[in-house]
Amino acid sequence: MDKKNVCVVFDLDDTLYLERDYVRSGFRVVGEWCAERLGLEGVQEQAQALFDQGRRGDIFDAALDRLGVGRDAGTVSTMVRIYREHAPQIKLLPDAVECLARLQDRVYLGLLTDGNPVSQWAKIDALGLRDRFDTTVVTGEWGIEFSKPHVRGYRHLESQSGTCSGRFVYVADNPSKDFLAPRTLGWNGIRVRRPAGLHEHQGCSSDLARFEVSNLEPVPDLVSELYKTQF
Ligand SMILES: [Mg+2]
Incomplete structure (x- = not known):
């Protein structure tokens, strides 16, 4: 044929x-950005823990909450953009x-x-x-x-x-x-x-x-x- x-x-x-590997890759890049630009450590770990618990849709908001950082729509939308646009491993x-x-x-x-x-x-x-x-x-x-x-x-x-x-x-x-x-x-x-x-x-x-x-x-x-x- x-x-x-x-x-x-x-x-x-x-x-x-x-897909889990993509998610992990994205959280790592977002975590690095938060550490460098915001001086905020632990975002990658919090986001990953939330994902592993089944959380979907508002993981970055929830990660900032867990780290005791006030929610800021501009910061979260930048985190989402970095995640979506990163070159994944x-x-x-x-x-x-x-x-x-x-x-x-x-x-x-x-x-x-x-x-x-x-x-x-x-x-x-x-x-x-x-x-x-x-x-x-x-x-x-x-x-x-x-x-x-x-x-x-x-x-x-x-x-x-x-x-x-x-x-x-x-x-x-x-x-x-x-x-x-x-x-x-x-x-x-x-x-x-x-x-x-x-x-x-x-x-x-x-x-x-x-x-x-x-x-x-x-x-x-x-x-x-x-x-x-x-x-
Ligand atoms: Mg599929």
Whole structure:
């Protein structure tokens, strides 16, 4: 089968690398900024502790509170900007390196990710993925309303990938949003449930994702099985 006849699309966060590593990297950079510019130590440790306890959405406010520093909207928004714009210390997981190498040039390769476009492209660059995919979609460039499960990103990949008609796979980790549009569009879903992934404890019905794997190593063989191709 021609390589352009099967399209395999990957999610980014917690699919190709561990999102926890990005969070840790961001807290470190914000902590350094607070120490240098505000003379305030301990922000990284407080933010990390809050994150590990499950806190989301207002971690920097809460970290400043814990350190006994009065909240200041300007400081918090600068911390958020530094976090979002930092060049992260993250790496592709070894199974992701191997999986992409096996699929490269054999299938149409896509990347589909939500999130702030500045942050997502900084991650893509840190992972060396800018030129790795035939099509990369960062839905945040269109606006937050096009985040998954919106179909626009998936449809864009369908239109870009030429002759893959009916042969699409999405490989992703979040059962709440990643597989709803693929199901509607008739794609196959492969759910990666990584130990230490942020959605590790969330179940996913086989109705949403056909296969569940703990890393990407089996993915090329599953794609072969689905579409009778050999890699
Ligand atoms: Mg993800």
